Amino acid sequence: MGLVVLGAGGRLGRLIRDRMPVAARWLTRADADVLDVGALTAVLAPGDCVMCLAGVTPAGSGDMQDNVRIAAAVLDAAAAARAGRVFLFSTAAVYGALPGPLTEDGPIAPLSPYGQAKVDMEHVAATHAHPSTVLRLGNVAGADAILGGWRSGFQLDVLADGTTPRRSYIGPGALARVLATLAQTPDVPPLMNLAAPGAVAMGDLLDAAGLAWTARPATGNTLANVTLDTTLLCRFTQMKPDDSTAQGIVADWQKGVPA
Structure with missing residues (x-):
């Protein structure tokens, strides 16, 4: 089995490429247009496992519905090439403001066009004949708005109880390790959450990284x-205790940050 990673030139691809513990072919849009079924079919081989990191995020200016079109194109190409399972990346944003812990078989309630586009993408995967797994990804250290988006003068919401918002996170090294395991695991479910167990406070992440921040009152949003x-994820891959701590997540991220 070969592992093919699409979207290698994006932020997430750049974060995990050097951390992936298995060999893979890393393809950017210069290698194959992810909206072109013919071009994608040409770069896939029978049996290939395909991970599609390509997509449009709120940080960009693209059409959010391209996330749906990309998924459809990749699945069609994988079917035409007789490739193996396709892994597509969704987001915790599909859950909106629902109370957690958030489960794959529970309700979803996206609040943004991005979240809705990912819901639409999930529907494409669920109704396509080619085998696929959708991974609802939590925050990835370095590709997030806190560590990755930190700038001098950074402000962070502080709740009425004095704490900062908590999120499910994973470090890029841990993410690469998990993806390598899933790529080699048969009978992976069609939908899984992907993050380290639990959640961490955003302020704790910044403190662990030594990044200064200023408190501002949280709003109703x-x-x-x-x-x-x-x-479900932990049935298929083993997580380490440090994968879930602010210190561990930051240390993981900083291993890949140039000195």
């Missing part, structure tokens, strides 16, 4: 807690 239930 601040989500206090987004915790993904990772019970």
